[in-house]
Amino acid sequence: MSAMEDATRPAPAERLVLDERQVNLIAKALAEPRRRQILKEIGAASEPTPCGAVAQHLEVTAATFSHHMKELENAGLIRICRQGKFAFLVLQRDVLNAYLAQLGEI
Numbered sequence: 001m002s003a004m005e006d007a008t009r010p011a012p013a014e015r016l017v018l019d020e021r022q023v024n025l026i027a028k029a030l031a032e033p034r035r036r037q038i039l040k041e042i043g044a045a046s047e048p049t050p051c052g053a054v055a056q057h058l059e060v061t062a063a064t065f066s067h068h069m070k071e072l073e074n075a076g077l078i079r080i081c082r083q084g085k086f087a088f089l090v091l092q093r094d095v096l097n098a099y100l101a102q103l104g105e106i
Contacts, residue, residue: 016098022076026099029075034058035068039077039091048081048088 018026029035041057042049055065069089072078076095081088 015101016094018076018095018098018102022095023099023102025075026077026095029071029077032068032071034060035072038068038072038089039096042078042089042091043093048090051080051087051089054089 030039037058038054041054051069055062058065058068060068069078069080073080077092079090079092081090
């Protein structure tokens with residue numbers, strides 16, 4: 001199985017529980033509207049999304065786009081899969097779902 005196939009494979013059925021630090025990182029990441037837009041685009045794709053395809057839709061500099069990617073990756077909301085000089089983005093649905101579930105428990 002390739003790294004790209006592994007990146008899109010569903011997570012185990014076990015419920016993921018996030019620690020408070022990660023919950024705070026996710027909340028901070030989602031506070032920025034462009035990051036939510038990025039997640040929507042990645043989530044709508046049925047396979048890993050090329051980084052350039054997402055960047056094309058945003059009217060930001062390359063440095064700003066890179067910053068948004070780093071924030072989303074640090075929060076655990078996306079995984080960046082590299083193949084040679086290309087980068088593909090994968091939404092970490094299990095992390096997003098765990099975050100939403102934990103918010104629902106408040």
